[in-house]
Amino acid sequence: MHHWIIVPVVLPAIMGAFTLLVLRTTLDLARVFSTAATVALLGVSVMLLHGATVNGPEVYFLGDWPAPFGIVLVLDRLSALMVVLTAFLALVVQLYAIGTGWDRNGRHFHALWQFQLMGVCGAFLTGDAFNLFVFFEVLLIASYGLMIHGGGRDRLKAGVQYVAYNLLGSTLFLFALATIYSVTGTLNMADLAAKLPGLPEGDFALIRAAGVMLLMVFAIKGALVPLHFWLPATYAEAPGPVAALFAVMTKVGAYAVIRCYTLFFPEDLPATGLLFADLLLPAALITLFVGAFGVMGARNLGRVAAFAAITSMGTLFTAVAQFTPEATAAALYYAVHSTLAGGALFLIADLVISRRGTGTLTEALPPLPQNGLLAAFFMASAIATAGMPPLSGFLGKLLILDATRGPDMAIVWGAILMSSFLVILGFSRAGSTLFWKSQGTPGDLPTHPAQPLAFAAVGGLLAALAVWTIAAGPATGWLEQTARMLHDPDAYIAANKLGAE
Amino acid sequence: MEILVASAVGLMTAVGIYLILRLRSFPVIVGLALLSYACNAFIFASGRIVTGLPPILSKTAAGYTDPLPQALVLTAIVISFGMTAVIVMMALGAFLESGDDRIDLAEDDK
Numbered sequence: 001m002h003h004w005i006i007v008p009v010v011l012p013a014i015m016g017a018f019t020l021l022v023l024r025t026t027l028d029l030a031r032v033f034s035t036a037a038t039v040a041l042l043g044v045s046v047m048l049l050h051g052a053t054v055n056g057p058e059v060y061f062l063g064d065w066p067a068p069f070g071i072v073l074v075l076d077r078l079s080a081l082m083v084v085l086t087a088f089l090a091l092v093v094q095l096y097a098i099g100t101g102w103d104r105n106g107r108h109f110h111a112l113w114q115f116q117l118m119g120v121c122g123a124f125l126t127g128d129a130f131n132l133f134v135f136f137e138v139l140l141i142a143s144y145g146l147m148i149h150g151g152g153r154d155r156l157k158a159g160v161q162y163v164a165y166n167l168l169g170s171t172l173f174l175f176a177l178a179t180i181y182s183v184t185g186t187l188n189m190a191d192l193a194a195k196l197p198g199l200p201e202g203d204f205a206l207i208r209a210a211g212v213m214l215l216m217v218f219a220i221k222g223a224l225v226p227l228h229f230w231l232p233a234t235y236a237e238a239p240g241p242v243a244a245l246f247a248v249m250t251k252v253g254a255y256a257v258i259r260c261y262t263l264f265f266p267e268d269l270p271a272t273g274l275l276f277a278d279l280l281l282p283a284a285l286i287t288l289f290v291g292a293f294g295v296m297g298a299r300n301l302g303r304v305a306a307f308a309a310i311t312s313m314g315t316l317f318t319a320v321a322q323f324t325p326e327a328t329a330a331a332l333y334y335a336v337h338s339t340l341a342g343g344a345l346f347l348i349a350d351l352v353i354s355r356r357g358t359g360t361l362t363e364a365l366p367p368l369p370q371n372g373l374l375a376a377f378f379m380a381s382a383i384a385t386a387g388m389p390p391l392s393g394f395l396g397k398l399l400i401l402d403a404t405r406g407p408d409m410a411i412v413w414g415a416i417l418m419s420s421f422l423v424i425l426g427f428s429r430a431g432s433t434l435f436w437k438s439q440g441t442p443g444d445l446p447t448h449p450a451q452p453l454a455f456a457a458v459g460g461l462l463a464a465l466a467v468w469t470i471a472a473g474p475a476t477g478w479l480e481q482t483a484r485m486l487h488d489p490d491a492y493i494a495a496n497k498l499g500a501e
Numbered sequence: 502m503e504i505l506v507a508s509a510v511g512l513m514t515a516v517g518i519y520l521i522l523r524l525r526s527f528p529v530i531v532g533l534a535l536l537s538y539a540c541n542a543f544i545f546a547s548g549r550i551v552t553g554l555p556p557i558l559s560k561t562a563a564g565y566t567d568p569l570p571q572a573l574v575l576t577a578i579v580i581s582f583g584m585t586a587v588i589v590m591m592a593l594g595a596f597l598e599s600g601d602d603r604i605d606l607a608e609d610d611k
Contacts, residue, residue, distance in 0.1 A: 130573060137580045144587055148594070156595035160526060161604060163588045167533045168521065170584070174540045174577055181570065182547035 005060040005075045007044045008083050008121035016114035034110035042087040049080040057495040067496040068188035074127035077482040082124040086248050089343050092460050097241040099453025105150035116142035123252050129187040133173050140166050146242040158237035165230035169220040176213035190496035192264040204271040222253025223313050225287040236302030240350020247342035254316050262486045280321035287314030288419040295426030301359035304430050305349045308385050312338040319400040326403035328483035334396035341384040344461040348377045355448050361433045366440035375435040380462050382427035387420045392469040513539035526592035526602040537581035544574045
């Protein structure tokens, strides 16, 4: 057992507290320390990813208490991949926030940012269902602060909605966990996987109810219809860099579904069987269309980006809901892509809105300074998000279509292709209003600083998408191996050393 | 005893959800608080309801109650207390900025 596994949780926690207590008055120092911490986090997480690939699942026993009595952190390929993704996105978006001066618009941006990273990394690494709840709350409470960063009437109102919705979700989470505990007597995920198959038949109804409540909690996090209502207002009103970081928060929901419903609620469990797949797939298909119609109908650039995030979650959950190794591998490839593409889209939307002064798409305004570069960025991220060649969105959707066989094939293929078409239409409309139908001369807009660092950050995200496209061959090979291990979790359970005492 | 706890949990949940649907920030916050009380009582019950038994080792005890739900409920209480404080502050901020305490967004922002 090595101690590196806990570093992605402890490092941001210490840095968050340090920034809050020592660096609260000097923004420059806070920027330096916070960026250095995120770089270190990225380095450690890449090392962990390498370790998980070579050594298989590893367990960190907190306080050296044996599982299932103590809390465990589990590092496997999936959790390591998600931590690397989080650290990379956070680093790029943080540079964007520094480059645009967003972190100057309110207090404690960098402290909240580090606490946010602590919660997200913890949620990915934990191997205990109640600890997952705790890390959800950590990431949520930091996100409440980031969401209303900079203040303003609409942002605060959207923030109250967001908090109320997520508090409801947390309550549901606790009800689900208490029900699971009352039936099985454990909340360690590996122990649940070992105990649930032997459940007496009288407890089937309770565990089904608990499983569905848990699924609803993750669906709230992953913005699955009909539990997506918090997302459009939150993402559209949140500061641009915060919305870009939230692109990985919806993936926490998808991650939790993949983790829990392959590990301890698999399809061959007698108590639940196909129940979750049957609920998840229709919801995911409807999510696709709600998002696509939202992209087409939105009158505001922020909303376009928010509904595009909903569509990509629909695509992701369509793959997850099949619960086969091929579809899970496709889902993971698409999850990485949609995190990067979603982040880039929110940053570009923020660049455009800050230069135009408004995000409205209903009226034409003078052409923007740096119009050509912004239009090229918007075009690239729209292509990636809609899933057109040559970027990784196309490959991701192709993998998902390819993995979909059997009776659902016709409806899934139809839904994904139709919704992609609608998203392309919506993006073309938004792009032509923003960049082509300009009226007036460029001088009519107030001058705006050039912000090279912000442009470099957006370019970095788009470059990462290009790398993810080029590396698709080795990446899918690695992800297929990961998905096989997820669907056959013996190594994960064995790493917990249950009953080894 | 079971009927009392179960109906208390059910009643608090029902009242909590009714209040959350009121769309004004004060009832919504009270509703969320009631829901978290219901939740805490429910977590207690998940360790089975017993009376007068200790949760930790004791030479004279006839039996034990499950100590883990008590630890879980403590965590849940702390978190829900903190969250309630956060939403009170944010609702107050939204009220002072916009002049009304409606939870839903204004018509011109949709």
